[in-house]
Amino acid sequence: EDQVTQSPEALRLQEGESSSLNCSYTVSGLRGLFWYRQDPGKGPEFLFTLYSAGEEKEKERLKATLTKKESFLHITAPKPEDSATYLCAATMTTDSWGKLQFGAGTQVVVTP
């Protein structure tokens, strides 16, 4: 069964304390792996797409990496404004773009 699992469920960080979020996927064939950010009361906002193992993408303090079984979202020297729920999602090769299978998310709180 195709599945996307995120860990941990919640993460509390001090400002400047770097950490990583994990997204493991078991899908028959991966077309794309996505990371989204979701603020309370808002819709998810796109961060990255990764297409193949070994690929890395960066945006400000965030860096996403992909292996054949999992993806990591590294948060370097986080600031309070990085507090959000981070969602991982995957599209299988048998599906069309837009048909995403989401993980449950990791809620990140960064305290000053």
Next chain:
Amino acid sequence: DADVTQTPRNRITKTGKRIMLECSQTKGHDRMYWYRQDPGLGLRLIYYSFDVKDINKGEISDGYSVSRQAQAKFSLSLESAIPNQTALYFCATSEPGQRNTGELFFGEGSRLTVL
């Protein structure tokens, strides 16, 4: 103004009532989606439409129906609402096929409570 607008933002209704959630977009995208978000379960796809004449069921379509009234409008209906349809509903859009990178553009959500 938001590119993807959902109405209503919040709705409380009773079991058995018919409910319609509406979505309109100004992004000019052909592809539109309805997702449902439940705590601990992530977002799940209900229905999607790649153009006005193309509507497809997603992972959890039972108890829901949709209407694509125009390129810019995609509505989700609950014919007879039940309590386990209490959730946060999101509409999303994406670029058409050849320009599609998989990125979805989400509305701000419609919170539905069924008593």
